[in-house]
Amino acid sequence: MIALSGVTKAFDDNRVLQGVDLAVETGRSMVIIGGSGTGKSVLLKCILGLVRPDGGTIALDGQDVARADRDAFLARFGMLFQGAALFDSLPVWQNVAFRLLRGSLARPRDEARAIAIEKLRRVGLGADVADKFPAELSGGMQKRVGLARAIAAEPEIIFFDEPTTGLDPIMAGVINDLIREIVTEMGATAMTITHDMSSVRAIADEVAMLHAGRIQWTGPVADLDHSGDPYVDQFVTGRATGPIEAVR
Amino acid sequence: MSERDSLTRALSPLGALGRPVLGALAAVGRVTLFALNALWRALRPPFYPREYALAMLHVGWLSLPVVGLTALFTGGALALQIYSGGARFNAESVVPQIVAIGMVRELGPVLVGLMIAARVTSSIAAEIATMKVTEQIDALTTLSTDPMRYLVAPRVVSALVAVPLLVAVGDVIGIAGGYAVATGNLDFNPATYLNNTADFLQWRDVVSSLAKGCAFGGLAALMGCYFGMNSGRGAQGVGRATKGSVEAAAVLILAANFLLTGAFFSV
Ligand SMILES: Nc1ncnc2c1ncn2[C@@H]1O[C@H](COP(=O)(O)OP(=O)(O)OP(=O)(O)O)[C@@H](O)[C@H]1O
Ligand SMILES: [Mg+2]
Numbered sequence: 001m002i003a004l005s006g007v008t009k010a011f012d013d014n015r016v017l018q019g020v021d022l023a024v025e026t027g028r029s030m031v032i033i034g035g036s037g038t039g040k041s042v043l044l045k046c047i048l049g050l051v052r053p054d055g056g057t058i059a060l061d062g063q064d065v066a067r068a069d070r071d072a073f074l075a076r077f078g079m080l081f082q083g084a085a086l087f088d089s090l091p092v093w094q095n096v097a098f099r100l101l102r103g104s105l106a107r108p109r110d111e112a113r114a115i116a117i118e119k120l121r122r123v124g125l126g127a128d129v130a131d132k133f134p135a136e137l138s139g140g141m142q143k144r145v146g147l148a149r150a151i152a153a154e155p156e157i158i159f160f161d162e163p164t165t166g167l168d169p170i171m172a173g174v175i176n177d178l179i180r181e182i183v184t185e186m187g188a189t190a191m192t193i194t195h196d197m198s199s200v201r202a203i204a205d206e207v208a209m210l211h212a213g214r215i216q217w218t219g220p221v222a223d224l225d226h227s228g229d230p231y232v233d234q235f236v237t238g239r240a241t242g243p244i245e246a247v248r
Numbered sequence: 249m250s251e252r253d254s255l256t257r258a259l260s261p262l263g264a265l266g267r268p269v270l271g272a273l274a275a276v277g278r279v280t281l282f283a284l285n286a287l288w289r290a291l292r293p294p295f296y297p298r299e300y301a302l303a304m305l306h307v308g309w310l311s312l313p314v315v316g317l318t319a320l321f322t323g324g325a326l327a328l329q330i331y332s333g334g335a336r337f338n339a340e341s342v343v344p345q346i347v348a349i350g351m352v353r354e355l356g357p358v359l360v361g362l363m364i365a366a367r368v369t370s371s372i373a374a375e376i377a378t379m380k381v382t383e384q385i386d387a388l389t390t391l392s393t394d395p396m397r398y399l400v401a402p403r404v405v406s407a408l409v410a411v412p413l414l415v416a417v418g419d420v421i422g423i424a425g426g427y428a429v430a431t432g433n434l435d436f437n438p439a440t441y442l443n444n445t446a447d448f449l450q451w452r453d454v455v456s457s458l459a460k461g462c463a464f465g466g467l468a469a470l471m472g473c474y475f476g477m478n479s480g481r482g483a484q485g486v487g488r489a490t491k492g493s494v495e496a497a498a499v500l501i502l503a504a505n506f507l508l509t510g511a512f513f514s515v
Contacts, residue, residue: 050386071392079390085383098391103294149391
């Protein structure tokens with residue numbers, strides 16, 4: 001279980017997170033929604049220790065992550081970055097198999113390559129992209145390579161930062177199904193950020209909405225349409241008028 | 249205006265001086281920690297042999313052409329200068345000795361160091377800064393790979409090893425440039441020229457040359473990595489990091505050259 005309590009983070013005078021409390025049960029899929037720039041990406045980075053929170057605690061299975069052994073902690077995670085963050089000096093398959101080629105999970109090159117090609121297939125990419133370089137791919141293809149890299153070592157906990165932005169509706173459907181499958185079949189814990197309400201419904205067990213530096217609402221996905229929260233309602237229906245200002 | 253005000257005003261340049269000095273000291277501290285961190289990690293597993301090989305290729309082998317050309321022209325020009333300058337007091341014959349000393353002790357290491365700052369520091373800084381702004385450094389971390397160990401250590405260690413070798417090559421090519429000009433244009437006897445060079449150079453000259461190469465290489469790679477890892481955001485951040493790294497590397501190389509020359513040759 002991932003438990004955040006009172007997490008705060010500011011960049012100079014930009015107070016992004018102002019006391020986030022959130023719990024994600026093991027083997028569940030949590031989707032985080034919220035306006036652009038509200039700090040969703042920063043929140044995931046805080047959990048991973050890429051951004052150091054100013055205050056509050058983050059615990060994984062009851063243990064404070066700030067005091068955990070970094071290597072063992074990170075070995076349990078996979079992360080898809082919002083901008084894919086592929087290594088542009090390495091061909092696609094070595095990006096996907098990065099973890100399988102070095103460190104404690106290292107295995108023979110042929111085997112790593114075969115796994116990479118299999119993962120690429122699962123995100124809807126053919127074996128022909130394996131030897132291309134990231135710069136030769138379209139934005140949506142890069143995103144999917146990033147996704148393949150995040151799941152390549154079959155981590156227990158996976159973070160997806162906007163997995164379907166930039167994808168066509170069919171491909172978005174494929175990715176939604178994949179994320180759902182990873183949670184239900186492999187028993188992984190997932191945290192996904194998305195702005196796409198059909199993705200939310202396809203992926204989520206639970207939904208949390210981040211607004212003004214706090215969790216505005218959290219609950220099961222079935223309650224999303226009758227949350228009784230004006231902020232969630234405005235967000236779900238996409239109205240320009242409501243408690244959330246359109247100019248931020 | 250009270251006396252106190254005028255005193256404050258009179259002393260204010262000191263205050264203005266204090267802040268940059270403190271800032272500079274803090275920066276020295278941060279860079280030193282960064283360097284120790286990188287070297288410490290270079291000594292402990294996991295090791296990334298492929299990264300070391302690639303860094304060696306980029307820092308060392310691919311720098312050979314630019315280093316060779318720089319040294320060749322400088323050695324040639326040096327021979328011409330010493331010949332025409334020496335002629336003013338009938339000392340034309342010292343060309344081989346002065347070319348040898350000038351190249352090995354001073355121009356070889358300094359010019360190679362500056363060329364490395366231009367070529368290697370800038371490319372390291374731009375590459376790492378781009379990786380930083382596109383979250384590739386964060387991605388490395390989440391893939392259980394320590395960027396200090398994977399990116400920084402290979403580049404710094406390769407420079408420590410490769411740049412002295414480049415300096416040695418530069419020294420030899422520089423002397424060869426002087427030799428070519430002296431024997432081709434200035435009527436020096438080839439055998440005498442070589443003998444004079446070999447007899448004149450001392451081990452201390454050569455050791456100082458290599459030691460400078462090691463120091464300059466380390467500084468060049470370190471500045472590239474440090475500025476890259478601390479880059480600001482966006483394209484502007486990458487530009488600033490690159491510019492800053494080359495400036496810092498060049499100035500530090502010249503300062504280190506002064507200190508090392510003092511350490512080796514002041515009696
Ligand atoms: N490294 C950083 N330095 C300074 N400010 C930052 C940094 N990272 C994020 N921010 C700021 O934090 C705020 C939240 O950013 P974040 O990327 O988390 O937004 P987000 O909710 O993911 O938005 P989007 O949906 O558009 O991706 C923004 O105002 C951003 O400018
Ligand atoms: Mg984001």
